[in-house]
Amino acid sequence: MVADSRIAALVRDLSGRTDQALASLVVEQLAATAAGVRLARSAAAGELAPAVARQRMGAVEHEGDAGRALLVKRLRRSVSSPIDREDLFRLSRAVDDVLDALRDFVREFxxxxxxxxxxxxPVLDALAASLDHLSEAVRLLPAAPRRAADEALLAKKPGVRPRYQHAVADLLGGPVDADTLRDTLLLGRLDQAGTSLAAAVDALADGVVKRFQ
Structure with a gap:
């Protein structure tokens, strides 16, 4: 029975189904992160009570953590992966860091x-656009890795860091008070999310270069 299970796993690996399954788990992680951006945007715009957004973010974070845990478990059992295990692990961990920064933003808000x-x-819009590109890149990864790398690089184009810098400059251009300092600190959380998102892009691009070029 154990031998049959191992043979079935090897067949899945060699057929590419394992690569697709692993990529799908990262896509699910990214979907949870995109939901986190939407919650942060709703709270920041006054469309959702911050306490409600914070509660819902807990559920979104749990969903993202569960997807990452399943990915790590499957990575241990698989023979193949769409890119090197280390790079796929880095990619997943960086996506988790994006969601953690969004959680902190909503909690502190x-x-x-x-x-x-x-x-x-503007910063949240850039994060959302970047996540869309990265999600598409991961979807492409098993079948079209070079296209995936090109799509991933587009995730840096929306420019989270420049939008963060412009937002802080606008805040500091007026009277500096407690509200200004609070908004600047909260914007820093979004900048952290952007930094982690850039790390996720780099992990995917590095993995493609090492394996396919």
Whole structure:
């Protein structure tokens, strides 16, 4: 029975089904992260009470963590992967870091009793656009790795860091008070999310270069 199970796993690996399954798990992680961006945007725009957004973010984070745990478990059992295991692990861990930064943003938005502000929207919009590109890149990874790498690099084009910098500059261009400092700190959380997203892009691109070029 054990031998039959191992043979079945080897057949899945050699047929490419394992690569597709592993990529799908990362896509699910990214979908949870995109949901986190939507929650952060709703709270920052005053469309959703911060306490409610914080509660819902807990469920989204649990979903992302469960997907990552399953990915790690399957990586241990698989013979193949769409890119080197180390790079796929780095990619998944960086996506998890993006969601952690969004969780901290929503949690602190509630704790600090921050007021809705348009300052957050450009950074959150850039994060959402970047996640869309990265999700498409991971979908392409098993069958078209070079196209996946090109699509992943587009995830850096929306420019999370420049939008963060412009938002902070606008805040500091006026009177600096407690609200300004609070908004600047919260924007820093979104910048952290952007940094982690860039690390996820690099992990995918590095993996493709090492394996296919």
């Amino acid at each position: 509630d704790l600090f009793q921050a007021a809705p502000s348009p300052a957050y929207a």
